[in-house]
Amino acid sequence: MERKIEATGSIEVFANNSGTITIRQESMMGEEDLVIIQPTQVELVIKWLREVAEEIQNTDIEEDEEA
Numbered sequence: 001m002e003r004k005i006e007a008t009g010s011i012e013v014f015a016n017n018s019g020t021i022t023i024r025q026e027s028m029m030g031e032e033d034l035v036i037i038q039p040t041q042v043e044l045v046i047k048w049l050r051e052v053a054e055e056i057q058n059t060d061i062e063e064d065e066e067a
Contacts, residue, residue: 004012012024021042023035037045 003014004010010026014022014024016022016036020036020038023037025033027033
């Protein structure tokens, strides 16, 4: 199944023949960045992504309150 966000800097997630998972993002300049992880690392990466997203959201709120 193809999982892809179509936009500037589109993101695609897919399984490789080697049993790993690739996250590919195309930059505005047409270059690609790849992140390759093991299936056993998925839950940890999701946890980290959620933590970072929460940090960003909290930072935005604190900055808005100071203004």
